[in-house]
Amino acid sequence: MSRRLRWAVLGLLVLRSWSTQAHAGATATGATGLEGTGYTTSGTAIASGTTNSNSAWSVTGDIANGVSASQFLGTAYVVDSYTPSNIGWVADQSSGVWITAPGATEYAGSYPGNDSSNVNNGGIYLPGAGTSYASSGSGTYYQEGVYVYTLTFTITGSGSAGQSVSNFRLDLSAAADNNFSIYINPTESAGLPTSTAAYSSPNSIGTSAQTLSLGYNAASADYKLGSNTLVFVVDNTDGITTASSNNETSESGLLVYGLGAVVPEVATWIPLAGALATYGAAVGLRRWRGAEGR
Secondary structure (H helix, E strand, O other): OOHHHHHHHHHHHHHHHHHHHHHOOOEEEEEEOOOOOOEEOOOOEOOOOOOOOOEOEEEEEEEEOOEOOHHHOEEOEEOOOOHHHHHOOOOOEOOEOOEEOOOOEOOOOOOOOOOHHHEOOOOOEEOOOOOOOEEEOOEEEOOOEEEEEEEEEEEEEEOOOOOEOOOOEEEEEEEEEOEEEEEEOOOEEOOEEOOOOOEEOOOOOOOOOEEEEEEOEOOOEOOEOEEEEEEEEEEOOOOOOOOOOOOOOEEOEEEEEEEEEEOOOHHHHHHHHHHHHHHHHHHHHHHHHHHOOO
């Protein structure tokens, strides 16, 4: 086979390959519902110290006092605006502010529910001191606090709902007290993710934010055409890695801002690449036929 013929055949094979990729699976073109913490599903800021029934972020799972406690589940509350600067947290941002779980109290020292006058008014104190729970004859120690924050968003594009889309990425910045793990469409048990995390943060106590780009990964970030869940698991350990005798609550919250989708312009480069491949194949065939006297 002559060199020109080989180039012509190669061009046709490349064109076929691009055509197959363009029509196989789903292709993302954008996303809706990507709201930072402290915003409603329509992008409206929620007032400091309150919640909203249309909040984009909700607490969908928890471990408090060793078990899941319903009082900490529901739409997230916005932390008082003066709190971050007072305790050294990352500052609130224009695209996201600090939130916390329902049931948080305004003052440390009393378990939520025992001080109903100071609950759900912008406070940040929740169960969490250490990584295990224990009870003894001298009292109950509220040593574990894990809170699962969930945002539902929609990926738009071509294909069937539920198909994986590999041309999609989430960019965001996040901070938490004490640390967090991120999951994309996780499998769950009793409200807690059991699949592989897309990212796990260091223990920062809310003093620093992580800026991340979460690209497609079949194991940990399997984006789907249609509805998706972005899940943050915040572990309120109070910096303690073992059991603690501390029976007080401690600060806990989550901040997500700069949340947006990055989608390559597949619809632009595939036709261009196909046109170039077709042109190359046509030129190669014409030259080959001329060389062979056909």
